[in-house]
Amino acid sequence: MEALKERILNDGYVLTEEILKVDSFLNHQIDSKLMYQMGEEFKRRFANKPVTKIVTIEASGIAIAALAALSFNVPVVFAKKTQSRNLDKDTYTYPVYSFTKKQTYDIHISKKYLNEDDDVLIIDDFLANGQAAAGLIELVKQARANLTGVGIVIEKGFQKGGEELRNNGIIVESLAIVDRMTGGEIRFL
Ligand code: 5GP
Numbered sequence: 001m002e003a004l005k006e007r008i009l010n011d012g013y014v015l016t017e018e019i020l021k022v023d024s025f026l027n028h029q030i031d032s033k034l035m036y037q038m039g040e041e042f043k044r045r046f047a048n049k050p051v052t053k054i055v056t057i058e059a060s061g062i063a064i065a066a067l068a069a070l071s072f073n074v075p076v077v078f079a080k081k082t083q084s085r086n087l088d089k090d091t092y093t094y095p096v097y098s099f100t101k102k103q104t105y106d107i108h109i110s111k112k113y114l115n116e117d118d119d120v121l122i123i124d125d126f127l128a129n130g131q132a133a134a135g136l137i138e139l140v141k142q143a144r145a146n147l148t149g150v151g152i153v154i155e156k157g158f159q160k161g162g163e164e165l166r167n168n169g170i171i172v173e174s175l176a177i178v179d180r181m182t183g184g185e186i187r188f189l
Helices: 002-011 023-027 032-045 062-072 131-142 161-167
Strands: 053-057 076-079 091-097 104-110 119-127 146-156 172-180
Touching (some): 002 032, 002 146, 032 062, 032 146, 032 172, 053 131, 062 076, 062 119, 076 104, 076 131, 091 131, 104 131, 131 146, 131 161, 161 172
Parallel strands (some): 053 076, 053 119, 119 146, 146 172
């Protein structure tokens, strides 16, 4: 998606050779108009595919998932990273290793909000090694729901997540795929 790639080139910066910061429009300050355009692009890419629910993970997936949900006209469910006292105890749960925080935590979705009648589109901001996506896919499996596909804003093609998911037959649509980030320069596939 050209508008997104341009924005990454203009406003993104390479923190380390593996971490791209896009805090000015995606991860801290949010450009809702761009989010809406990205939601529309996901809708185009998953046109004619069944989607009854969008599933994401807190916190950074929520904004793009919520805007995309407008285009799909379906609810968003976000997996929580803590089992808060007031979260329904009856949850689907799976451990996920965080790429950015370098720690493992359990993610939870209440059984109230996902079940075998659902066709799920998973949406997230980044795809790196695929741990977050794999955890969400596991929750979809626990719910016996159908996984329609995975929509990603920025995939880092030099990390293994995208390849592993596609090798497992999962449809992955990424709006921008970063090929490499060496020397502070961002290159797209
Ligand atoms: P994975 O589970 O695929 O290894 O990593 C995906 C998750 O880690 C995303 O939900 C995202 O929040 C975070 N993440 C991974 N790589 C980056 C990155 O380069 N920049 C930012 N801002 N977040 C990232």
